[in-house]
Amino acid sequence: MPLPNFYHHIHRTLLQQAEQVLLVWPGGATAGLATAYTGRDLGQRIAAYQQLLRKHNTRAGQPVLLGLPVGAELICGLLAVMSLGAVPVLPPAGASAVGVLGLLRRNGVGAALVPNKSARRYNWLLRGLGVRLLGAPQHLGTAELLPPQAVPATQPALVSHSSGSTGQAKAIRRSHAVLTAQHEVLKQVFPPWPGQRDFPLFPNVLLHNLAVGALSVLPDVPWGQLANLQPARLVQQLQTTQAETLTGNVFYFAALCGYLEQHHPTPLPHVRALGVGGSPVPESLLQRLRSCFAGAAVYVIYGSSEAEPIAVRLAEAPTNPRSGYCVGPVQAGLSCRLQPLGVVELPNGTQHQVGEVCVQGAHVAAEPGTWLHTGDFGYLDAQGLLWLTGRKGNEAICQGVQHYQVEHVLCSLPGMERAAARATPTGFDVYYQGTVSDAAVRTALAQHFPVGLCNRILRRQHLPVDSRHLSKILYHQLR
Structure with a gap:
């Protein structure tokens, strides 16, 4: 019909x-000449x-x-x-x-x-x-x-x-029914209000904003060249437009926080909420966001192009990085199952069955009757919260630990820019980027993980990341 x-x-x-x-589109190289x-x-x-x-x-x-x-x-x-x-x-x-x-x-x-x-x-x-x-x-x-x-x-x-972070980019076909269902879910999770001014990093959010009648102010970021963003211009845009809601990824918000902490300590009071996703979100970044945007609700948004969102977490209280990345409860209306991989054990002795996160529902772009395999691995805790612990292609469990748990602990160290733990037959090789010392990395690993879990500790000038978000580690390119 x-x-x-x-x-x-x-x-x-x-x-x-x-x-x-x-819609307000930035002027690009011509600063200040946005088009409404x-x-x-x-x-x-x-x-x-x-x-x-x-x-x-x-x-x-x-x-x-x-x-x-x-x-x-x-x-x-x-x-x-x-x-x-x-x-x-x-x-x-x-x-x-x-x-x-x-x-x-x-x-x-x-x-x-x-x-x-x-x-x-x-x-x-x-x-x-x-x-x-x-x-x-x-x-x-x-x-x-x-x-x-x-x-x-x-x-x-x-x-x-897709971004192709685990291989070649794959085609994602969203039907009219799925696109409408994703739109309805976003309306329920983040109810719009008359006159809302949104500041979305990526233009695909425009479809939802246009459907609800919200104003979209596109950030002045060179498209396809996220590494060249200029935080000062973005903060000026935020002040000029009085944007109320922001969405973006880890790299983007880390750059904004870095500028605000150094040059703009006064909070932006008009910002009411922000959502960060696109890759695992460290607790250390969430803490910085709560400080830089003191009046805003901070959300972790977990999902994919095929299923937006899968889980949403209001980041009010910090969680333990050793347990993985907490992304909140699975979205109502979605069926979620974990395709078993093995067991992780937390420091308190709690054990959790880990598996690949698979979802099914009205707002999932998958063949009828089939499950979407996300490529993410994790577990559900006693409160029904979903924790991510690993990614396809690097999912091996070593001594009850997956790689995201190692990386998340290291991300909390001062001076750590990026961390990657690649599974080997005997444990993890750890790669890191930043000003943190080798000794601090070894101390953190010794405090939180079993003896002998991590093999080589390797500092690199740059760790390979995806070109779209600049936040997802390309494990197959680690050298």
Whole structure:
């Protein structure tokens, strides 16, 4: 039975809040020249893309590659594709030309939205592969904003890709039903309020914000170059826009805290809540966030693109890093099971069955009747809280300990920037980055873990991390 597609939530917002600013995009290299878009502005741009796509006979269910630069045009192009019942396909970050060609073949893409220069230069080449390159509309014109095309609930609403931290980036197909369910869960966990000003690090949060009518102020961070962020510019943005909620990853918030602690000791009173995720979140960072944003509720958000969120923890009281990373109770409405791996033992003698976290539910992008295997390992404690203790590819249990437990303890040491523990047949090799001394690392390991658990202790200038979050250790690249 055909159902309205996810875009209908956003279409309603665009009509009801036509004069309200819904999106503020930073000026990038031109500091201070941000661009504000009202519901009417966004609607006009979406209508222009709808007209372009219809002119080229874009059909419901047809995959369309989004090759536009990250910005408002990409968002409007994506929404236009979705509104017509077609399927937006986002390429992996940093994909090569060969990778994109493979993606076109695997997904049966027949059209791509690209910058006008690319369309003029390469259209002849890709036309031979059955792909039409459509340049962005140069004039908005007077096209009418079309209502959403009804689609089957199981049809993909969006195809994106994982970060590839444990191997190659994989395609994630979220149906309209799943995308709607994820949106509804986020509304329940983090209820929006009229006039809410959100400061999300990654543009994918925009779909949810547009669906609830919240203002999205995009941080002034070079897209795809997170390492080049300038915390001073971000703090200036926060002050100027009076943003109330922030979401981001460990690297991002650590950089913000570092700047605030050194140059801006006065808390930002307008910040009411922030959520941090994307990788395991150290207790030491949560403590810094509670200090830097004294008036804000701090949440740990655990999930994946396929299941957002899986668990949420309000970080009011610190937990013991030796026990792993506490991510809170599993989200209501999700079924969760642990595919058994073995047993970890805590210092108090408590033993817990550890397994791979597998989830199933309405807001999980998985085949009907199947479980999503997250690649994360952990246990549930007596209070029903989920603790993460390891990651696929490095999941071996050594003397009742998994690698996240070792890493989390080391992350609490002053001067520790990153730590990694790689399992070997005889224990763990420990790698670390930072100004902390070798002696301090050895002392911490001796205090918290069995004798002989850790073999080599190796300082490195930089530990390899994923390119998207700059927070997930790439264990297979440790040398």
